Amino acid sequence: MYRSDDRSDSAERTAFRKAEKKYKIYYDQVKKKKMARPVDLSEVLDFKSILEKYKCNGERQGDVLLAKCGFDRPVFCLESRPGFYFIPGALTLEDQCRWIRESLTSFPQPPNRTNHNAIYGPIEDLFVSAKERKVLVLEETFSENVTSDNTVIQSDVCSSKWKFVEEMGEFNGKDESKSVPASVLLRKLRWSTLGLQFDWSKRSYNVSLPHKKIPDALCQLAKRLAAPAMPCGEEFQPEAAIVNYFGQGDMLGGHLDDMEKDWSKPIVSMSLGCKAIFLLGGKSREDPPIAMFLRSGDAVLMAGEARECFHGVPRIFTDQEHAEISHLEPHFAGEDDLSYLNYLKTSRININIRQVF
Ligand SMILES: O=C(O)CCC(=O)C(=O)O
Missing domain, CATH: 2.60.120.590 (Alpha-ketoglutarate-dependent dioxygenase AlkB-like)
Incomplete structure (x- = not known):
């Protein structure tokens, strides 16, 4: 490259x-x-x-x-x-x-x-998302295991996908290593x-x-x-x-x-x-x-x-x-x-x- x-x-x-x-x-x-x-x-x-x-x-x-x-x-x-x-x-x-x-x-x-494909996969609407101050977050789904006493516990990540969310609300409290503001991604395009x-x-x-x-x-x-x-x-x-x-x-x-x-x-x-x-x-x-x-x-x-x-x-x-x-x-x-x-x-x-x- x-x-x-x-x-x-x-x-x-x-x-x-x-x-x-x-x-x-x-x-x-x-x-x-x-x-x-x-x-x-x-x-x-x-x-x-x-x-x-x-x-x-x-x-x-x-x-x-x-x-x-x-x-x-x-x-x-x-x-x-x-x-x-x-x-x-x-x-x-x-x-x-x-x-x-x-x-x-x-x-x-x-x-x-x-x-950005190599890290995040395909990203839709980057410019608009930066304008709207959105944040790209890693959405993970976990497989569920049931223990002998019928407790449901989440274990391994079975799928993950990056998607844009509003800056406030959903993003609050997310792990920062799994989130990146769209404005930063636009600068790094x-x-x-x-x-x-x-x-x-x-x-x-x-x-x-x-x-x-x-x-x-x-x-x-x-x-x-x-x-x-x-x-x-x-x-x-x-x-x-x-x-x-x-x-x-x-x-x-x-x-x-x-x-x-x-x-x-x-x-x-x-x-x-x-x-x-x-x-x-x-x-x-x-x-x-x-x-x-x-x-x-x-x-x-x-x-x-x-x-x-x-x-x-x-x-x-x-x-x-x-x-x-x-x-x-x-x-x-x-x-x-x-x-x-x-x-x-x-x-x-x-x-x-x-x-x-
Ligand atoms: O940015 C430029 O003007 C040159 C670009 C270039 O050399 C290239 O993409 O191979």
Whole structure:
């Protein structure tokens, strides 16, 4: 699994790891307050300003080239990383809001799996339960034994199931090791999988696991975004997606996405919510990675040789640190939407969509 990044001594010394350490968030205690340590961002590629400069003077900027692909907005690529494409502001505001909502409500719903499955089994309605301050508790039923004097005693647990209950009432008095607030589970939601389900323990797609198709509107969006990186005349077929959820201080360690059969087809990766730093390395962890900002609405495509490149997300910026989510805030300002807004202020969501076969 990518989050348990390889931390052997040799991995610690690679150029990729050095960059991760450079951009990762560290905190200092300043006058009893926890403050994010300032980091030098001068080498981070900023496609938003590259796009603005391009619109003004159409000039090429260093390693960055404009892809000639007939897409309806500028698509950039990197001369040193063939197969990598960056589409700044690819998603409309409406799309960003829609997929943020879906990522928190429908995408983690069973039969889609999440990182919580391994411990709690399938969990229904996590986001709504967090909003309603519910608590997940382990409900156990016991087998009953009758003693010789006809006393009924409860003995072994014969079945157990996690279920949400109201915070007050039923939860009171429960054993705390067998209960967890929905809000904590929402904060600890790291991934959900759509379409064909990925089996993280085997690092492969398990077609026998029950699954629903990726929603049609998301497929259409992915097909449109994938077009600049598709082999001529072919259409992208979205079959699986991983939704990554990042909270404050979370990172996604350097990894390769190598579980799909055909690397000529791109991975379509969309960013939502707080700004992040993305590291695009080379084929070896020793290759110094290129750092770039990812903002809400940006899309990245990785196809061909870029599929063989290590990549990861060492840092997200929250609303206290120029997360650049102010354009989203008015759209989640209604009373019913405050839970989305509270979540968004310290979170980033990434949806990456894959053609598996
Ligand atoms: O969060 C991102 O932008 C990258 C996600 C990613 O690399 C992955 O899920 O493989």
